[in-house]
Amino acid sequence: MAGPGGAPTEAVLHDGTVVRFRPIEPADAPLLEDGLARLSERTRRLRFHSAVTHLTDAQLRHLVDVDHHDQEALIADLLEDGAYRGVGVARYARRSPDDDAPEFAIVVEDAVQGRGIGRWLLRALFATARVNGFTRLTAEVLAENDRMLRLLREESAGLELSRVAGAYHVELELPEA
Numbered sequence: 781m782a783g784p785g786g787a788p789t790e791a792v793l794h795d796g797t798v799v800r801f802r803p804i805e806p807a808d809a810p811l812l813e814d815g816l817a818r819l820s821e822r823t824r825r826l827r828f829h830s831a832v833t834h835l836t837d838a839q840l841r842h843l844v845d846v847d848h849h850d851q852e853a854l855i856a857d858l859l860e861d862g863a864y865r866g867v868g869v870a871r872y873a874r875r876s877p878d879d880d881a882p883e884f885a886i887v888v889e890d891a892v893q894g895r896g897i898g899r900w901l902l903r904a905l906f907a908t909a910r911v912n913g914f915t916r917l918t919a920e921v922l923a924e925n926d927r928m929l930r931l932l933r934e935e936s937a938g939l940e941l942s943r944v945a946g947a948y949h950v951e952l953e954l955p956e957a
């Protein structure tokens with residue numbers, strides 16, 4: 781199913797499981813907190829570039845309180861046993877009013893990685909960023925993160941990488957809807 785600008789709001793994974801994508805809301809703070817505790821150390825390091833173990837109340841508020849334009853965050857909810865469960869989040873945020881390539885990041889819980897959720901969540905985020913008027917996004921991706929780099933090559937319309945110490949600064953062109 782697609783929302784504004786063709787952004788997917790729901791997808792069916794190869795194994796038949798349904799996943800839906802929805803904008804984050806303040807009530808998702810406990811989900812982010814609990815979700816962080818379910819991430820392996822490696823996943824936390826790949827996402828935050830350090831093995832973050834705890835988010836302060838102020839950090840949580842900042843992460844859930846987005847304006848849905850200059851900053852957006854989408855939750856991936858997996859349908860399991862008749863109920864939806866948040867298993868991933870992707871976000872972008874403009875750093876200043878004249879920033880035309882907001883920075884983005886994504887994470888999917890270890891237990892459900894490799895099933896196609898990250899790919900669909902990225903598509904949903906990219907399409908939403910397009911709807912909100914952006915044509916480019918940036919990211920900092922650790923050089924060892926082959927899976928993410930491959931995913932970005934496949935899902936963007938063009939990718940520029942510049943190596944900064946142990947990471948790549950990635951600038952990508954968003955695909956047309």
Ligand SMILES: CC(C)(COP(=O)(O)OP(=O)(O)OC[C@H]1O[C@@H](n2cnc3c(N)ncnc32)[C@H](O)[C@@H]1OP(=O)(O)O)[C@@H](O)C(=O)NCCC(=O)NCCS
Binds near residue numbers: 822826
């Ligand atoms: C990167 C990440 C978001 C991808 O999410 P995911 O749900 O695991 O990704 P998908 O299942 O959609 O897989 C995407 C591609 O990764 C590759 N992939 C999947 N499983 C893999 C594995 N076990 N080993 C290597 N590559 C794999 C495949 O190319 C796959 O494409 P396919 O759909 O053709 O199989 C997720 O692995 C994650 O949260 N990693 C830690 C945090 C992180 O690296 N964030 C990025 C920092 S910006």
